[in-house]
Amino acid sequence: MSHRLSAPARREQILHVALEVFANSGFHGASMNDIAEAAGVTKPVLYQHFDSKRDLYQALIEEVGNRLRTNIGKATAEATNGKSQTELGFRAYFRWVADDHDGFRLLFGSGSRRDDEFNEAIRKIIAESARAVAPLIAVDIDESHRETLAHALVGLAEGASRRLVGLGQDFDPDAIAAEVSALAWAGLRAVTPKD
Amino acid sequence: MSHRLSAPARREQILHVALEVFANSGFHGASMNDIAEAAGVTKPVLYQHFDSKRDLYQALIEEVGNRLRTNIGKATAEATNGKSQTELGFRAYFRWVADDHDGFRLLFGSGSRRDDEFNEAIRKIIAESARAVAPLIAVDIDESHRETLAHALVGLAEGASRRLVGLGQDFDPDAIAAEVSALAWAGLRAVTPKD
DNA sequence: ATAGGGAGCTACCGGATGGTAACCGGGTCA
């Protein structure tokens, strides 16, 4: 069949294939046999590259998380003010979602959040995103509320993405980003202290 | 121990206890034995009231979904304009989250989304919320974008809630609602057609 | 040719868990 691969190549291929399988079926829904079959090999091969199922899954979370981080980081680094930072950040986010559907579903669509171990990793990614967003909230409210609003904004992007990805069709990330970031930016300006 | 209960009472108790267990451990993480033990009975008793584990879980999703629906529906019914509708809607939502942590985690915190069968039920709830939000987006953009923004707003509330619930402490739902709805309302006004 | 290493496979184990069959025991009513 698909010939033998070198160890590193096989590892990459497994990661690639596993991402798709996990994204489709979730951690519990996908068996190691499923993944092995999808990769055109048998189970023991998986264990030559990963210590356990969790290990494989975790590796994926980390990899996908890094892609997300990197994209947003690069994009916002070029921003000169809050508004453009917001726009560029959302654009990078939606671009990432648009061409990494499986990655998005792995992180945000699945049961990853349930499991304590995975939860931690994903929480970190979300918290990190929130921390990037928080400084944009200029209003003088207490730290805790600011954090909460930051998480809300992360949820804003997540909610839109979930639907877009759920539809299964491709979409124009820049157009969505423009609307969502307009909403976010104007919204941020409107939050007033106290009430 | 806790004496025998009438069938209906036992059913209610099981639902109550199962919500907590599922919320804590997720669908896969919680075994029927866990739930039975938490309820102070044994497994077969569960099967006298529910056909299967999935059946029990589904019943919970529906029940929680109804609570959410009802609360928001009642609240927004009193609104006279878009702005107050937004405020009242968010307030009802956060109030629900505040006193139904377990319900929130069942619907939004867990692996429920993964499973096709459950997914459908939860999707419906989210879609319903989005449909309630969509009319507030006055801007003249095409239907699909409006839907996406509506989902984004649902995600806004979800993101904030996830953090609040995750912190484990209680919070003032009205205060959060005030901020989030201010953000949402101002944001909505700012989305402009085309660009 | 042949030895060796590394990629891959067959076959298996054991634990966890959803689900069930068969039984028990106490309160109620004739």
Added chain:
DNA sequence: TGACCCGGTTACCATCCGGTAGCTCCCTAT
């Protein structure tokens, strides 16, 4: 008092699945 209803229990089955031991086969280098 004795039959029966019904909520509850014990003990079990069957299956799925993560994980592993040990072998095979092919390619390469000497």
